[in-house]
Amino acid sequence: MSNLQHQQAKVKKMTAHELTELLFAQEELFILDVRNSEDYENWHIEGHRVKSFNVPYFELIDGVEEIVGKLPGKQKILVVCAKEGSSVFVAEQLAEAGLDNVYYLQGGMKEWSEHLEPVKVGDLRDGGEIYQFVRIGKGCLSYMIVSGQEAAVVDSVRLTDVYEAFAKERSLTITHTIDTHLHADHISGGRKLAKSTGATYWLPEKDAEEVTFAYEKLEEGKVIQVGTTSISILPIYSPGHTIGSTSLLVDDTYFLTGDILFVASIGRPDLAGKAEDWVGDLHDTLYNRYQDLSKELLVLPAHFGSHAELGPDGVVSARLGDLYRDNPGLNIASEAEFRRVVTGQLPPQPNAYQEIRQVNMGRLQPDEEEQREMETGPNRCAVHDK
Amino acid sequence: MADIVVDTKGLACPMPIVRAKKALDTLKPGQTMEVLSTDKGSLQDFTAWVKQTGNELVTHEVENGVFKFLVKKL
Numbered sequence: 001m002s003n004l005q006h007q008q009a010k011v012k013k014m015t016a017h018e019l020t021e022l023l024f025a026q027e028e029l030f031i032l033d034v035r036n037s038e039d040y041e042n043w044h045i046e047g048h049r050v051k052s053f054n055v056p057y058f059e060l061i062d063g064v065e066e067i068v069g070k071l072p073g074k075q076k077i078l079v080v081c082a083k084e085g086s087s088v089f090v091a092e093q094l095a096e097a098g099l100d101n102v103y104y105l106q107g108g109m110k111e112w113s114e115h116l117e118p119v120k121v122g123d124l125r126d127g128g129e130i131y132q133f134v135r136i137g138k139g140c141l142s143y144m145i146v147s148g149q150e151a152a153v154v155d156s157v158r159l160t161d162v163y164e165a166f167a168k169e170r171s172l173t174i175t176h177t178i179d180t181h182l183h184a185d186h187i188s189g190g191r192k193l194a195k196s197t198g199a200t201y202w203l204p205e206k207d208a209e210e211v212t213f214a215y216e217k218l219e220e221g222k223v224i225q226v227g228t229t230s231i232s233i234l235p236i237y238s239p240g241h242t243i244g245s246t247s248l249l250v251d252d253t254y255f256l257t258g259d260i261l262f263v264a265s266i267g268r269p270d271l272a273g274k275a276e277d278w279v280g281d282l283h284d285t286l287y288n289r290y291q292d293l294s295k296e297l298l299v300l301p302a303h304f305g306s307h308a309e310l311g312p313d314g315v316v317s318a319r320l321g322d323l324y325r326d327n328p329g330l331n332i333a334s335e336a337e338f339r340r341v342v343t344g345q346l347p348p349q350p351n352a353y354q355e356i357r358q359v360n361m362g363r364l365q366p367d368e369e370e371q372r373e374m375e376t377g378p379n380r381c382a383v384h385d386k
Numbered sequence: 387m388a389d390i391v392v393d394t395k396g397l398a399c400p401m402p403i404v405r406a407k408k409a410l411d412t413l414k415p416g417q418t419m420e421v422l423s424t425d426k427g428s429l430q431d432f433t434a435w436v437k438q439t440g441n442e443l444v445t446h447e448v449e450n451g452v453f454k455f456l457v458k459k460l
Contacts (some may be wrong), residue, residue: 036434058403058435082427086400373426 010095011088014078014103016115020136023047023307024117024314030072033080034060034090035109043377045080045112045137046307057086064093076101083108112137113375116162118144119314121300124251128227132300133162134314139304139378140186141316145250147227152176153199154248154256155302156189158371163193174199176224178233179360180258180302181245182207184271185350185380187371188360191215204237204244212362218246238289240282241267243274247290255297255320260285262301263309263318265382266329268346271353275343283338286330295321305382350380388420388456389413395424395452402428403435406457410441413459418444421455428453 014022022029026048033040034057044052055067071077077099081087087104094102105112117134121143124130128147135141135157143154144163151172153163156179167174174197177190181204191213194201202218203211224233234249241259245267248256259267266286269278297320304316311317324330332338350356352374358364359371366374392409394402402423409419421432429446432455436443444456 036430038430038434056431056434056438057400058407058431059438061400061404061407081399083399085398089400089404 010100011091012103013106015106016111019105020115020117028075030075030077031080032077034086035082048307057081057090060090064097068097071099074101076103078103078105080105081108083110114159116159117314118166121315121317130250130254132315141302141304143256143300145226146172149173150175150227152178152226152233153193154178155180156193158187158189160189160193176200176202178202178218180248180256181242182357182360184353184357186375187356204246207242207244210361238285240269240278240285242272243278253298254300256300258302261299262303262305262382263316264327265305268382269342270346271349279339279342283335293320299323303382347380351377389417390419392419392421395422399425399427403431410459415459417459419457423453424451
């Protein structure tokens with residue numbers, strides 16, 4: 001065996017799925033991120049027991065001696081870069097320097113940002129189930145509601161083959177795809193998925209004023225059936241993040257809040273440039289409309305802002321009553337204070353959010369690579385995200 | 387006209403900077419290097435690399451998907 005083959009054999013590959021499982025299990029991991037510092041600071045992998053360290057690969061071209069002493073000797077070390085090439089380059093040098101538990105992330109941050117992990121949230125009364133699809137790299141959450149041999153997909157991301165494969169494995173037909181609002185942080189897969197499966201695509205009318213395609217109006221009180229035994233999805237008008245934002249009540253138990261209410265934060269009202277107009281709607285939704293609902297509902301949001309929101313098995317959820325107690329966005333004393341907090345402390349807007357809105361309206365048709373570029377980075381749909 | 391031209395078109399990360407570094411090591415202070423790259427991550431990485439090594443990124447442009455960097459060794 002040549003020296004080169006020997007080194008390569010010592011470096012192990014970790015897939016996005018394997019990394020997700022490791023993070024869900026809250027295992028210990030040391031990440032050496034070799035992208036440039038700007039990219040790292042903007043967005044990097046986090047976890048309950050993840051230690052992360054950034055040294056750009058171009059500082060390691062002449063060797064890794066300077067950093068070997070800063071790395072743990074026995075713990076798993078995962079080297080991460082944008083696409084994979086540089087992480088292999090650095091990982092092989094680390095292996096050569098004597099570290100023997102070195103991995104690289106297959107496909108780099110590019111694949112990480114596109115990985116979807118389905119996790120079961122719970123059962124429905126008729127024997128059906130509800131699944132959350134965790135896009136862990138970007139903090140996007142979408143849902144599949146299954147009843148009989150039918151399924152509905154809510155807030156689908158553009159990587160629609162994952163939902164199709166999941167449905168096919170279980171012999172399910174996707175009959176509805178629903179967007180709770182016009183997304184600004186990621187490209188919706190709702191229309192694409194509806195087209196390839198023959199499903200009906202639903203979108204709130206008030207968010208669809210400029211769209212170029214036909215859709216079914218998602219309206220409060222208009223029940224959507226999935227399967228033969230009437231699992232109902234009941235839309236509830238809940239504006240604030242967008243003027244059309246609509247929440248979904250599934251089987252009187254699961255409450256899909258879209259980008260209005262998250263586990264640790266609340267939605268931001270400014271992504272269509274109307275923070276001042278919509279902050280009042282957001283307040284009314286959170287402090288009046290949602291207050292009238294059962295506190296036992298299980299809130300299932302369309303995003304999470306930090307790994308701390310991932311629960312056991314990776315599910316992101318919370319009892320509505322618990323959120324009224326713990327979520328800072330639901331505990332602001334007055335509407336005036338709410339306006340000040342929500343419009344005064346907004347984080348940077350998500351990458352290319354205006355273009356993404358145009359794509360979701362059907363007014364721009366970027367190719368796959370351009371879509372990927374637009375979605376680079378974290379989602380930043382919540383008020384408190386950094 | 388640059389003193390040396392490094393064509394890394396078609397090469398993925400980390401090779402454009404690995405090649406560029408090798409070429410830069412052969413230059414004397416004041417000489418320039420032109421690097422061609424089709425790697426999309428090039429711009430930010432090049433900017434950061436040139437800064438970190440204490441050299442100067444004189445110009446950069448992109449034409450038909452090819453990034454062109456002019457680096458001056460200091």
